[in-house]
Amino acid sequence: MDLLILLALIIGGLILFIVEVFLIPGISIAGIASAASLLYAIYFAFDALGNQAGYITLLAVLVGIIGITVWFMRSKTVDRLALKKSLDYHPNPLEGIELKVGDKGTALTRLTLIGNAEINGHQLEVQSADGFIDEKTPIQVSRISNGVVYVQRATL
Template sequence: MDILIIIRLIVAGVILFLIEIFVIPGISFAGIGAFCCLIYANYFAFSNLGNTAGFITLATSAIACISTLTLFMKSKTLDKIALKKNINSTVDNEAEQSVKVGDTGIASTRLALIGMADINGHHVEVKSIDGLIEEKTPIIVSRIANGAILVVKQKQTTI
C-alpha cells in the first residue's frame, strides 16, 4: 500500500511538473503542487520504508522528471501546439519618409523630448533636441537619424 501511494505521488508530481513547464509557465499552482508531491513522496518513502527505499524513490522521481521532460520535448507534441505564423507586416511610415531636413511644422503636443508634430500636413512622432517644447510652437526638422525625426524650436525673426 505504501509503494502505491509513493507511485501515485510521483506520477502526480511528474504530470504537474509537465503542466508547469509547458502549459502554465512561471510559478503557479501546478509547479507548487509538483514540488509538494515529489517532496512528500520522498519524505514518505524515507519515513515509512527506510533509507534504501527513500534513496530509490529519490532517484526514481529525479529520473522520471528528467526522462518525461526529455521525451515530451523530443516528441512531435510541441510541434502540434506551437505557433508557426510569421509576422511580416510593417509599420506605415509613409509620413516619416516624406519629411526632410529643413522642413517646418508645429508641435501638436508638448514635446517633453518626444511628442507629435504636424510637418508638411503629416502628423508624425518627433524628438526634441532643445528639451521641452510647448504645444503649438513652431519647429524645424534638424536631422533624421535611425527613423527618428529630430526637431528644434524655430527661431523667431523680428522685423
C-alpha cells in the same frame, strides 16, 4: 501494501508533474501537489521501507522528473505551443505624405529637439536640427532620414 502506497504516490506525483509542465505552466496547485506527493513518497520509503528503498525511491523520482522533462523538450509539444509568426510591420509615419527638403511649415509645439509641426497641411512629429524652436515659429524641412523629419528655423 506499503509498496502499493509508494507506487501510487510516485505515479500520482509524476502525473501531476506532467499536468504542471504540459497543461498548467507556472506554479499552480498541480505543481505543489506534485512536489508534495513526490517528497512524501521519498519520506515514506525511508520511514516505512528502510534506507535502501528510500534511496531507490529518490533515484526513481529523479529519473522520472528528468525523463519527463527530456521527453517534453524533445517532443514536438514545445514547437506546437511556440509562437511561429514574426512581426514584419515597420511603421512609416510619412506614408502618403508628399514631403521634401525645403518645405515650409509652422511649429505647433515648442521643439525641444522633438515636437509637433504642421507642414503642407499635415501634423507631424519632427526633430529640430537647429536647437530649441518656440511654438508658432516658421520652420522648414532640412532633411528626411529613416522616417524622421528634421527641421530648422525658416529663412526668409
